[in-house]
Amino acid sequence: MYKTDDGDEIFVVDGHVALWDGSVANQKNRHGAEFIECFYDYHRNLSPESWIWPHDKFLKYDEDTFIRDVFEMGYVDVAIFQPVGLVEFYKEPFGNVAKNYQLAQKYPGRFIGNGYFDPRDGEAGLERLEEWAAQYHLQGVKLYTAEWHGDSKGYRLSDPWAERYLAKCLQLGIRNIHVHKGPTIKPLNMDAFDVSDIDAAASNFPDLNFIVEHVGLPRLEAFCWIATQEPNVYAGLAVANAFIHTRPRYFAQIISELLYWLDEDRILFGSDYALWHPKWLIDEFMAFELPDDIAQETGVTLTRDIKKKILGLNAARLYNIDVPTHQAKLQKDAISQRLRQAG
Amino acid sequence: MDTTAHNLIDDVWNALKEVTDPELDEPLTALGFVREVRCRQNSVQVTLALPTYWCAPNFAYLMMEDLREAIRRLPWVRDIQITLRDHESADALNQAIDRDVSFQHAFADATDDLAPLRRAFAEKAFYARQKRWLDAIQAATHTSAKDWTPGRVKDVEEWALAHPSVAPLWRRYQASAVRQGVDLLSPDAPVVVDGQGRPIMPDVWERHWRYLSLITLNMDANAHLCRGLFGARYDPGRPRPSIPGPLAPKQATD
Known part of the structure; x- marks a missing residue:
């Protein structure tokens, strides 16, 4: 919960968090080392100086650190795990659905634990998705289309097997498909960041929600175009958020373009923790005002009501969270008690 | 033509100014991605580095191909070696550029050329x-x-x-x-x-x-x-990463 100076209470859903294990002990090969090193470069590149973690802590951090950072310092009421397995690079999955679920059990109401699938796992993967859906009560999945799988170095949502998995999601009641267009390697002859497959998937599955993480960056223009066509396409702000510190003007332009091309109901906050800490992101976002010239050019505004939607209400709608009831429930939990004690 | 190594190196850097990162439309030299140019008689060696280990290999291929072609236009050049370092597909790309092999031939799962x-x-x-x-x-x-x-x-x-x-x-x-x-x-x-x-x-x-x-x-x-x-990535003050380099000593049990 974020409290404004004038006493307004803002419900915060962090749409993108992780409890990863990138430790040397868990790395399977050089790729595993390079993956977490690349994350660390993102972290160092866009974080304010005082928020930069030591290298070793960044590779693997414990549950208590997570709870304190995200919920106690970071204003977050509910956090959504968006795990990626990366099993070709790590011995235990980098983002671990079972481990996430265990932590969620300790803090009822604080987490939504999403799963993931890889369409290249074929029939076996479909069965696992069914098991996970039942075991972990999945409402969403995180898809990383750049994931390596044997000789294959990526997939597209328009692949026939991907469509079968999406149909399975629909059947299992997994409504929220978070798509991360990483630096995919395949199809090799094409633009690796191309987002056009999301267009096809969103048209074919109008009852699923497609949350495009990182607002499709670095293909923002293509993403905006698709989102104007498809009402079930959403913008996940992870990464784009972080520009607010080093390049506030880019952030202003990005958020105003999103408000212009999509609308205020389809933009979701996400810190991408532990890449970036929600506290500074939210502090800077709440203090942020669109520069006049940018507001004038796009004709949009970024009011407190719009910020409330972005910070929590939009995600709450997608995940069927009734905000007043949920807030009342969280008020009694251990985290809220500790926060009250700390004043 | 002045053939001192120093002037040859300048000659190459000058030619490389025309080569841009295709996504950013900025010269690779201005971005700092061209790390080093070496000349020996008619041979030119260029070292390239990119922002991440994961930068799309097809984008890297375009850059390396453009670097090679820019150097080829220099009348005195005979041999060219473009070396991409610290990249997941470095070996395949370096070989393809060296042997003038097209992208779809170098990468088995590429289905088309890069045009x-x-x-x-x-x-x-x-x-x-x-x-x-x-x-x-x-x-x-x-x-x-x-x-x-x-x-x-x-x-x-x-x-x-x-x-x-x-x-x-x-x-x-x-x-x-x-x-x-x-x-x-x-x-x-x-x-x-x-x-x-x-x-x-x-x-x-x-x-x-x-x-x-x-x-x-x-x-x-x-x-x-x-x-x-x-x-x-290339900050000299960066904490020592845990990446085993190609020359890392092998364990005795290997």
């Missing part, structure tokens, strides 16, 4: 340069592009060349038009056109302007990210 990708990037660069030129006119004239009626080359060229803040951007826009096969040289050619050279009509002008804004914003944000990642 469409090259065209897509060229078109984005064309739009970005159009926007940057229009921005410069706005700034120089204190007017808003929304109030303009796009004209023809003969209406703007003389004025553009007379304004130092506008002239270089006009030249850059024109250069990308040539590459794009769009006429921006004839006096009667329309100046604000789409990637196929069709004039932007007043009824779609607003939409076109918003699209141009997105293209340049995306490019700027991406360039900021790439420069920052590159800076973080």
Whole structure:
């Protein structure tokens, strides 16, 4: 919960968090080392100086650190795990659905634990998705289309097997498909960041929600175009958020373009923790005002009501969270008690 | 021709200024991605590094191919070696460029050549340069592009060349038009056109302007990210990473 100076209470859903294990002990090969090193470069590149973690802590951090950072310092009421397995690079999955679920059990109401699938796992993967859906009560999945799988170095949502998995999601009641267009390697002859497959998937599955993480960056223009066509396409702000510190003007332009091309109901906050800490992101976002010239050019505004939607209400709608009831429930939990004690 | 190694190296750096990152439309030399040039008699060695280990290999191939071709245009050069370092596909790419093997032959799961990708990037660069030129006119004239009626080359060229803040951007826009096969040289050619050279009509002008804004914003944000990642990756003060290098000592049990 974020409290404004004038006493307004803002419900915060962090749409993108992780409890990863990138430790040397868990790395399977050089790729595993390079993956977490690349994350660390993102972290160092866009974080304010005082928020930069030591290298070793960044590779693997414990549950208590997570709870304190995200919920106690970071204003977050509910956090959504968006795990990626990366099993070709790590011995235990980098983002671990079972481990996430265990932590969620300790803090009822604080987490939504999403799963993931890889369409290249074929029939076996479909069965696992069914098991996970039942075991972990999945409402969403995180898809990383750049994931390596044997000789294959990526997939597209328009692949026939991907469509079968999406149909399975629909059947299992997994409504929220978070798509991360990483630096995919395949199809090799094409633009690796191309987002056009999301267009096809969103048209074919109008009852699923497609949350495009990182607002499709670095293909923002293509993403905006698709989102104007498809009402079930959403913008996940992870990464784009972080520009607010080093390049506030880019952030202003990005958020105003999103408000212009999509609308205020389809933009979701996400810190991408532990890449970036929600506290500074939210502090800077709440203090942020669109520069006049940018507001004038796009004709949009970024009011407190719009910020409330972005910070929590939009995600709450997608995940069927009734905000007043949920807030009342969280008020009694251990985290809220500790926060009250700390004043 | 002066053949001292020093001048040869300058000669190569000069030639490389023309080679751009296809996504960012900025010279690789200005981005710092070209790490080193070495010359020995007629042989040239260039070392390239990128912002991440994961940068798309097809984009890397385009850059390496362009570097090779730029050096080939130097009359004194016989042998060229382009070495990409610290990249997941470094070996495959270095070999392909060295042996002049096309991308789809070097990578088994590539289904086509890179011509469409090259065209897509060229078109984005064309739009970005159009926007940057229009921005410069706005700034120089204190007017808003929304109030303009796009004209023809003969209406703007003389004025553009007379304004130092506008002239270089006009030249850059024109250069990308040539590459794009769009006429921006004839006096009667329309100046604000789409990637196929069709004039932007007043009824779609607003939409076109918003699209141009997105293209340049995306490019700027991406360039900021790439420069920052590159800076973080090759920062001399970076904490020692846990990456086993190619020369890491092997364990006795191996």
